Amino acid sequence: MSAPWLKFYPSDWRADPALRMCSIGARGLWMEMLCVMHEATPRGSLVVNGRALSTRQIAALAGASVDEVTSYLAELEDAGVFSRADDGTIFSRRMQRDVEKEAADKANGSKGGHPDIRRGTVPKEERVRRFRRSDAPAKAQRIFDRSNGCCHWCAKPLEYDNHHIDHLIAVRDGGSNDEDNLVAACPDCNGERAMASGRNDTDLRVGMRADPKAQKPEARDQKDNPESKSSTT
Template sequence: MGQAPEQHAVQGSAAVQAIKRPAFQFYPADWRKDSALQSCSIAAQGLWINILCIAHQCEPYGHLTINKKPMNGAQIGRLVGLSAKECDKLIAELEEAGVASRTDEGALFSRRMVRDECLRNKRGNGGEGGKEYGALGAEHGNKGGRPPKARGVIYPPSEPQDLYRRGVIYPPSEPPPSSSSSSSSSIKHTAVVDQPPDEPDGSVCVSVCQKMQEAGIGDANPSDAGLIVLVGKGAGVGMFAAAAQVAVEQKKGFAYALGIVKNKMAAAASMADTPMAAPAARPAKVDVSRMTVPASPDADVELRRLAADAQIPRSGAPPELRERMAKRRGAASVGAGA
């Protein structure tokens, strides 16, 4: 049962042929739907799948050959564990059903494996047949391979999209502007970008985190939003370092230390907003030594003693002292009246 040479003699380049084939495509649905194969006995079907596995290792691919010579029934039987008579009988059944084919030299081969190898060689040759068509060579069928798809291609609105193909990268319609700062004429468009609000110097946040890490806060993050807000409100490195020490003592982390600083900042702001009450006026101190009692011969001596007693801190003068002072004042008033 001879076949046309182009059906079983397709060769690829040396580089393509050198690539090892670890497996071949097998479709169970195709196997089950092949009426010719299913009409054969289960023994013939089992022999055929073994033949496919052997042909996968032979050259040309898909052919039962040894040293490029066709295998006979005895050789095939030894490979699959059958006698030459049993093998020839099953092979004849496969050929009669149209499952197996033979070359003009008499080698058994699988038409499906040969077709798959033909397609593999055409793809592996890198589209040599379509290179004369340039980047669009893949559009000419078997004259070129399939280029990789490029994603993110944006078609210009001024030109029809059907002129472009997916997977093809086209040069820009205009050259890029010159990198020289003096050639201002090459700059045609200026992008206006909204500037973000001012943020605290990042070096302050880095310094804060370094101090906190030295204190034992390993998860300090200079990019933390809460840290940036606190630094922007005026929290200093020392405040964060002190909070880190407290957090380490409490076996807490970075968030706990930030909470301490936040509470301190809130307390300071609250105190700044609350007006302070004026201090209470202190009573005027009476200089008892300058007091004089008229018509008393020993007034100065007695007053000095009273003044000394008055300097002693106490809640109040003793009763006997108050009584003596009252008597002195009474005697002084009597003398003044006389």
């Protein structure tokens, strides 16, 4: 399932030599196409209900004439902005790469993190004590506000009293309590990251309410996935 938001890198967009060769109209059409491809299945392909879009359909979606779209598509294709699958379906190479990367990250995460990354390499005495809300309530509030009250990882709206503060670089990997290393996260995402990094304590909690789900992510996973009960944990 695709996220409700689209990963977009303004500097890449503006620096992309292929896009820069295209007219403003062609670039506008490409943005419309990216929005359709983001919601498509498979994500990154210009399909609706599994069928490649015709020029006429693209024109209808983008609110442009068939002639305009025909010429913009030729411009984009000549510049190499998009690729076509064997059956002619237009796709975004970048979006497909992102999808593949997400799938690989997810698989790695469920196995406890990328095997090449050694966790906890910073000696205990050199680690900072993890930030807690009670250390600096104003700082916690700023971090919460910076994420617009939504989880940094899944964008789910958070309740202030039941959110966690997550370290982008884990303390055990040398991460600091600087504000730019701290993000607001929901208990589920924070728990999953804690499990992936081999951490099982819960002193990142900033909420006051006890949340057994967040404290025992293993138990939660078993409850949510009954089939995983038999597997080793």
